[in-house]
Amino acid sequence: MDITLSNITMQFPGTRALDDVSLALHTGEVHGLIGENGAGKSTLVSILGGSLAPTSGSIAIGSEKLHLTSPRAALLRGIAHVSQEGSLVPALTGAENIFLGAEPRRFGVIHRAALRAAATEALSRWFPEVAIDLDRPVGELPMADRKVIEIVRALRGQVHLLILDEPTATLPVREKEQLWRIIRSLPPRGVGVVLISHFLSEIKALSDRITVLRDGRLIATEPADRMSEGRMVDLMLRRTDDTRRASANVHAPPTGNPVLALRNWRSGRIEVSDFTLHEGEIVGLIGLTGAGHVGFARALHNPAGVQVDALSIAGRPVSPRDVRAMLSAGLALVPDHRMEYALIGDWDLRENLAMVHTRHAATAGILFPRKEEAEARRVMRLLNVKAHGSGQALKTLSGGNKQKISIGKWLYGAEGRYRVMIFIEPTEGVDIGAKAEIYAEMRRLAAQGVGILIASSDLGEVAELAHRVIPFTGGRPGPAIPATEFSEARFIQSMSGVAA
Template sequence: MADSSESGAFNDAPALEASGIAKHFAGTIALDDADFSCRRGEVHVLLGANGAGKSTLVKILCGVQPPDAGTIRLAGEPVKLENPIRAAELGVAAVFQELSLAPHLTVAENIMLAHEPTGPLGQIRGRELRRRVTELFEQIGIDHIKPNTLTGRLTLADQQLVEIAKALSHDPKTLIVDEGTSALGQEEVRRLFDLLGRLRERGTAIIFISHRMAEVREIADRLTVFRNGTNVGTVDAADMDESHLVELMLGERIEQSFPERAPRPTDNDILLDVDHLSAGELLHDISFQLRRGEVLGIAGLEGQGQGDLLLALFGMVRRLSGDVRVAGKPVNLGSPWKAIRAGFALIPEDRKTQGLLQPQSLRENIALASLKNLSRGGLIDRARERRTADEGMKRMEIKAASMETPVAALSGGNQQKVVIAKWLETGGDIFLFYDPTRGVDVGTKRAFYELIGELARAGKAVMLYSTELSELVGVCHRVLVMNDRRIAETLEDTDITENAILAASLGVRERAGADAEPAATRNIGAAS
């Protein structure tokens, strides 16, 4: 699209311009003096690794969140985007990966929500509403979805199309598409790209976010990379060098100190064997093996199925198909309790809501997953419970006044230690770590890395999903890189580098020359 001469008349004046944008969340800097602009009649791709600030910027640009500082201009005029309705009135609409549809409303009611055609007494004119949606569908090429259908009955891909139609119903001058292709099949992606091409030709400014580099190569006119909450570079698509983009996304990093890695297991002692595991729209044909003493990393950009894989193994995902064996025996992952009995332990993403009972004491939390072993005749053996809690506190070096201290009174790092202590006491063999060091200090991170090494040396198996690429490089024997909710590539030993992980996550290969072939092109538009 970048070579189309039809866009040339629009390239002089920015349709949307953001300058000096800052945003903080509880001490965390999400955006820091960030600048961005998009011209009329162009598709401007926004790139960045997880936590780079892309999503925060998009939410500010469409009125979901206010900036702490900075200026937004539309067609050169400063504006305040107090909420999404006001943003839509001013010509900015967004399509998010997270759907905003009400399943109990019809397709037409969802699309026209908050700007329905009304009569003189304020009543909704249903026939006019359906007529407008029918015309909109004809314009954007949707011919298989009926306006009167309840939205909750649609497939995820069709709901994503309704979300796109909802944004276009405002006839936006600036359209933001944030991972809008993630749930679409190949035909729907092609239809969307054709539509974006028509919008571009008539002068619409399009901000497009995607983790699929094949899509970026096809759709982009310009690209901007964000890192650490700010704009680190903008390039024309004609000058795009994927290796350079990866370097911009990673930037300079302070080397993290890691303890000596546990020796890689050399025998064929397979503890976990996963064969063709699928789960509806969440996971597609996942197969891998995990040995005793091995640390297996899970990588990928946000929303590619990494977390869902861990949750599926812990019995928290329905509609599973495929085979899972632990120590050669088939297991049923129908519930977390069945997963625990099979030897799985999950250190979850959100320790506060998923891993701990905040008002309860350390003693109660550490013993929680081991109550079956601590009970006799249906009654908890309090002496054994206290011994278990004491052992867990000492092993994880948890700092607290006593084991009766409420977990809510602990620091974030100590709370995470309580979660891990709870699972260590179960005697499980397969530990699933879901981004365990997020929000903890450097010293606590080091303790977690040492613990992972200890588990591996003790013959346990560890799966580690982390959004910090340096962790995967520093502690893992192998790394499974996920893209499109399937395993795109497996990296081992010296092949595990931050550049290699990020390149595989984006669907490109690290290239020695300009003529190298892109990786994972076959995944473009594959249903999620």
């Protein structure tokens, strides 16, 4: 049976997330879906899973047209979606999670024995080789077991198509293998799989066919054995000889003074014995979820609980007490999850930009709105923020423009003040045009002598920007990878702790 997507277009305010995408999925295959962040993968599977309604286009199963108005409606038609973040209730047991919302009942109360029996039966029917204690709260289980429980739950009904969004992103390597076997076992039993993953080797190994999305358009659908990893990257990034040459130019390693130097850094289970960042240098920090690269980036800015033998910024020793100490030493952070960690949605752009250096437009604590306005406009022009004016509410901007404001907070009233800038997932939820502008801004800052750290799960982005890359595993940095050795395969090997 085929599930056919015809001419799907999804228009969001300011962005066309999907542009006329047509695709046929078979229930007997694993179909890999790849593309950069923001290419439209998540939008496409959200439409398929019923949680988004497309602006135009249609979905059909066999010859019957579907109207998927909700995830529940999709599930009733046999399409189940296991999202990236996970949707289990940590305090409930595996059995309770599998039958969440459909518990067997007796006399109006949950029939616990029947629930356990049914859950055990479901698990052993689908995955007889897997042993999971279904009586334990899932919060105590390994990540891979949690994923399996989510998949068993998704397969509760009569499922033809299972969407798996980054199922292995949070897993250590040995747990991945179990999940890979599970994914491969589904198509022979009539359950097609749509697999989204950042790990290209994984996509190649598991998929029967692979579809590449870029800028919301379907670029190619080809059998997996005809797609090399190099070809996938080229299709995803639209590499031309020009852009290759442009990035080659910036990869010449800078030779300036150190702007950040530390020795024997310990925060939680993160240990960095020696690290130096130079003027104008861009260093990428990569790793699997929980490997410590993001934790290290965060703790540099907010060093509560950090122990360090020596730390200096721009040549001056710093004692890492709190955020303020790091800011005044000249270290800034553009965090991930910007609406949570950086911005205030109800405020206008001017107020958001002025959040850090509010005193720039103040004398003796009194604000001068015109001065604030002038500086906000300068920063908005500099970063090419697309908005009606500085009085527009931040929450109405697109992701890319929001991110520019998050960067602009450190430029407002402070151009040239920060010598180290850390970016975590700098283009999370940012459309392709704004992405290029954000990269250009990062390069402009580096050209001014700012040392830049990027912790990102977008390996293409790291490869494009960084002079060297430091892979983290288990809370520790591995040997740096020089630009001459950059490749997706090398990154993935180093992140999983496998020797090259």
